[in-house]
Amino acid sequence: MISSRAVVLLVFCLSLIPKSLGFVERSWAESIALANETVNLMTLDEKIGMVRGVGQFSSRCVGNISPPSRSFIVSGTNITIPPLCFNDGPAGIRLGGSNVTGFPPAINVAATFNRDLMYSRGVAIGEEFRGKAIFVGIHVYLGPAVDIMRNPKAGRAWEGFGPDPYLGGEGAYQTIMGVQSVGVSACTKHLGPYNQEHWRYGLNAEVDDRTFRELYWWPFMKSVEANVSALMCAYNEVNGTSSCHNAALIGDEGYLRTEGFQGIVMSDWGATHDSAADNANAGLDMEQPGDWILIGGGVYSGLEAAVDDGQVSEARLNQMVTRILTPWLRLGQDQGYPDINFNAQNPDGTDSLNLNVNVRTDAHTALVRQIGSASAVLLKNNRTTSDGTATGTTIRGLPLSKDIKTIAVVGQDAQQLNLDCGGGLNECNDGTMVIGWGSGSNNVEFTVPPIDAITDFAQGFATISSDITSNDLTGGPAVAEGKDLAIVFANAMSGELGFYNIVDGNEGDRNDLNLWWKGGSLIEDVAAVCNNTVVVIHSVGPVPMSSWNNHPNITAIIYAGAPGEQTGPSLVDVLWGAVNPSGRLPFSIDDDEASYGTSIVYGIDPFPVLDYTEGLFLDYRYMDSQGITPVYEFGYGLSYTTFAYSSLSIEASASSGSVSFILTNTGSFDGTEIPQLYLGFPSSAGEPDKVLRGFDNVFLASGAKQTVTITISQKEMSIWDVISQEWVVPSGTFNVYIGASISDIRLTGSFTA
Ligand code: NOJ
Numbered sequence: 001m002i003s004s005r006a007v008v009l010l011v012f013c014l015s016l017i018p019k020s021l022g023f024v025e026r027s028w029a030e031s032i033a034l035a036n037e038t039v040n041l042m043t044l045d046e047k048i049g050m051v052r053g054v055g056q057f058s059s060r061c062v063g064n065i066s067p068p069s070r071s072f073i074v075s076g077t078n079i080t081i082p083p084l085c086f087n088d089g090p091a092g093i094r095l096g097g098s099n100v101t102g103f104p105p106a107i108n109v110a111a112t113f114n115r116d117l118m119y120s121r122g123v124a125i126g127e128e129f130r131g132k133a134i135f136v137g138i139h140v141y142l143g144p145a146v147d148i149m150r151n152p153k154a155g156r157a158w159e160g161f162g163p164d165p166y167l168g169g170e171g172a173y174q175t176i177m178g179v180q181s182v183g184v185s186a187c188t189k190h191l192g193p194y195n196q197e198h199w200r201y202g203l204n205a206e207v208d209d210r211t212f213r214e215l216y217w218w219p220f221m222k223s224v225e226a227n228v229s230a231l232m233c234a235y236n237e238v239n240g241t242s243s244c245h246n247a248a249l250i251g252d253e254g255y256l257r258t259e260g261f262q263g264i265v266m267s268d269w270g271a272t273h274d275s276a277a278d279n280a281n282a283g284l285d286m287e288q289p290g291d292w293i294l295i296g297g298g299v300y301s302g303l304e305a306a307v308d309d310g311q312v313s314e315a316r317l318n319q320m321v322t323r324i325l326t327p328w329l330r331l332g333q334d335q336g337y338p339d340i341n342f343n344a345q346n347p348d349g350t351d352s353l354n355l356n357v358n359v360r361t362d363a364h365t366a367l368v369r370q371i372g373s374a375s376a377v378l379l380k381n382n383r384t385t386s387d388g389t390a391t392g393t394t395i396r397g398l399p400l401s402k403d404i405k406t407i408a409v410v411g412q413d414a415q416q417l418n419l420d421c422g423g424g425l426n427e428c429n430d431g432t433m434v435i436g437w438g439s440g441s442n443n444v445e446f447t448v449p450p451i452d453a454i455t456d457f458a459q460g461f462a463t464i465s466s467d468i469t470s471n472d473l474t475g476g477p478a479v480a481e482g483k484d485l486a487i488v489f490a491n492a493m494s495g496e497l498g499f500y501n502i503v504d505g506n507e508g509d510r511n512d513l514n515l516w517w518k519g520g521s522l523i524e525d526v527a528a529v530c531n532n533t534v535v536v537i538h539s540v541g542p543v544p545m546s547s548w549n550n551h552p553n554i555t556a557i558i559y560a561g562a563p564g565e566q567t568g569p570s571l572v573d574v575l576w577g578a579v580n581p582s583g584r585l586p587f588s589i590d591d592d593e594a595s596y597g598t599s600i601v602y603g604i605d606p607f608p609v610l611d612y613t614e615g616l617f618l619d620y621r622y623m624d625s626q627g628i629t630p631v632y633e634f635g636y637g638l639s640y641t642t643f644a645y646s647s648l649s650i651e652a653s654a655s656s657g658s659v660s661f662i663l664t665n666t667g668s669f670d671g672t673e674i675p676q677l678y679l680g681f682p683s684s685a686g687e688p689d690k691v692l693r694g695f696d697n698v699f700l701a702s703g704a705k706q707t708v709t710i711t712i713s714q715k716e717m718s719i720w721d722v723i724s725q726e727w728v729v730p731s732g733t734f735n736v737y738i739g740a741s742i743s744d745i746r747l748t749g750s751f752t753a
Pocket of ligand 1 (some may be wrong): 062088142154189268439
């Protein structure tokens with residue numbers, strides 16, 4: 001006999017089954033037709049409610065719209081539109097209450113060079129947006145962020161996938177495919193280019209057509225290929241016109257629509273700087289949050305009048321509403337999608353709107369840990385023996401032996417972070433750095449800091465001493481002296497400016513490339529007293545290293561980036577060798593900002609013009625062209641094993657290429673290699689000497705070998721021809737470089753197109 005309590009429990013548990021199992025995706029065409037029919041039944045007021053946010057402080061989510069209060073029956077389908085919910089952010093739910101996972105940001109996902117992990121993270125994020133959606137119902141995930149790291153100090157560069165457009169494109173594509181596979185819409189942002197925080201509300205990015213298409217646009221193009229539901233225009237101007245009323249970007253003849261995009265163009269929050277008519281006629285479909293006070297109270301409040309007096313046609317308004325409804329219908333969000341059930345205005349409160357549902361799962365936690373270790377980049381390792389079983393305290397470098405008995409942990413970046421920093425915006429660098437600050441941050445409350453994970457793991461075989469409450473240049477070295485091993489932590493952070501806090505004098509963009517809190521000095525002082533010093537860097541981007549990286553007492557360096565909440569366990573996995581590192585740098589590391597060929601414009605008033613005169617030459621492309629050898633180059637990263645490359649074969653025409661080679665694990669550890677394909681275009685093409693056009697992640701047991709094939713599409717061997725306004729494959733000889741980084745090229749071949 002089953003008790004009624006058990007039945008209730010059963011019903012409750014059944015309600016937790018992801019709705020992703022029960023929705024039917026529609027085609028774009030079918031969705032557009034249904035949307036059109038629905039729009040035809042709406043009044044003018046109802047349409048206006050659909051295209052305008054309800055206001056910054058009235059939204060249950062980061063943004064909502066106000067739908068018609070009645071249902072419609074179209075083609076036999078009941079259409080009841082909810083107050084569509086838009087929520088941050090790119091690395092997981094922000095302001096959604098507790099009990100969500102702190103995923104790593106995109107910069108670390110990029111460092112995995114692993115499409116499966118990119119996709120899996122997308123699925124897991126989608127599950128939480130929808131999964132919270134078992135109760136909450138976030139319809140649109142405000143990510144991925146794909147802004148190119150034009151300059152390494154750019155405040156929000158960690159929200160995206162780094163300076164390389166191909167890597168960014170793959171990251172965007174996989175993330176969107178993952179998120180949307182569970183019926184949650186994605187919104188790629190910020191179109192763009194949007195590459196610094198200072199003056200973002202009005203700076204003018206002057207960028208030529210080819211540079212825009214090949215670099216900044218590329219991840220958006222891949223997003224459209226992935227059927228992304230929405231795109232967000234940026235705060236700044238592009239070529240003299242505000243991004244959100246820039247017809248060249250968002251109009252019917254602009255980049256987006258001619259690429260086949262059929263979803264929503266929505267404004268960033270308060271990025272509508274012009275009149276309702278200007279924005280609507282230029283191609284902006286939705287304004288968020290709808291009441292941006294500082295910029296005039298939300299311009300689409302004037303849209304009804306603009307339609308009434310004919311400045312905006314009703315046909316255009318209909319098109320806007322259709323574009324908003326279409327993705328909602330396409331992903332089947334009309335079929336039992338749950339009601340909103342949290343309150344961004346009171347995320348931690350106990351109000352009746354916030355059920356604080358737990359969407360964390362063991363699988364998500366394990367995935368964050370896996371991405372954390374897969375994105376750890378081993379920059380230096382003094383281990384000279386390839387014998388994985390080596391033991392004894394005299395063995396220096398990684399992986400660590402359990403014979404190492406006394407370990408010092410030094411640096412404030414090893415300790416738990418401050419959980420009380422700016423209500424969901426993580427606006428401080430106080431403790432370990434797992435993600436930057438601002439709207440791209442997420443819930444950091446479940447962070448497992450390095451000190452906890454190391455102490456847990458070493459229990460029973462080593463003694464841990466620590467000095468981690470601050471970067472104490474006296475206390476730290478004192479603890480490290482005489483120990484078998486010192487692990488020293490240092491970090492650098494950046495974030496979003498907006499109306500958010502300035503953290504230690506950094507207004508979003510970093511003031512310089514340096515490690516914070518005298519991290520560099522701490523590393524040097526610890527290395528001076530401990531001849532087995534392992535350095536761990538948590539950073540949002542490159543930091544100077546050359547004053548200490550070659551120090552003989554520094555036996556290993558791990559660049560762990562911004563690894564998300566499972567930072568400690570993922571680091572332990574790499575330190576003691578449960579995971580053989582395979583992370584690769586998604587940017588080059590150099591001490592000197594001049595090596596990057598771009599700058600951040602700080603103190604200019606009025607709004608500055610940023611000339612993107614460097615064109616296609618960012619990061620490794622620039623360094624290569626200038627003969628600059630960075631401290632560590634793009635694509636670089638060591639493993640506990642070694643790999644050999646052989647037997648290159650290339651089959652290519654002007655329409656596609658297929659490049660094969662044999663990869664062999666020649667060392668004594670099992671491990672993953674990240675072979676990279678760089679393309680050298682015919683010299684007449686005006687491209688950088690080598691551009692990334694392929695990569696793979698290949699796991700091989702010690703001694704094993706495998707044939708690896710990387711394909712290149714026609715577009716990937718094309719340049720943007722500004723005259724014909726088409727992607728064109730330049731004729732001539734293409735060089736193919738297969739390597740373990742941009743500088744470590746192992747095989748070279750060519751083909752003619
Ligand atoms: C402004 C940020 O630029 C954007 O990325 C974010 O989604 C919105 N605020 C909403 O928080």
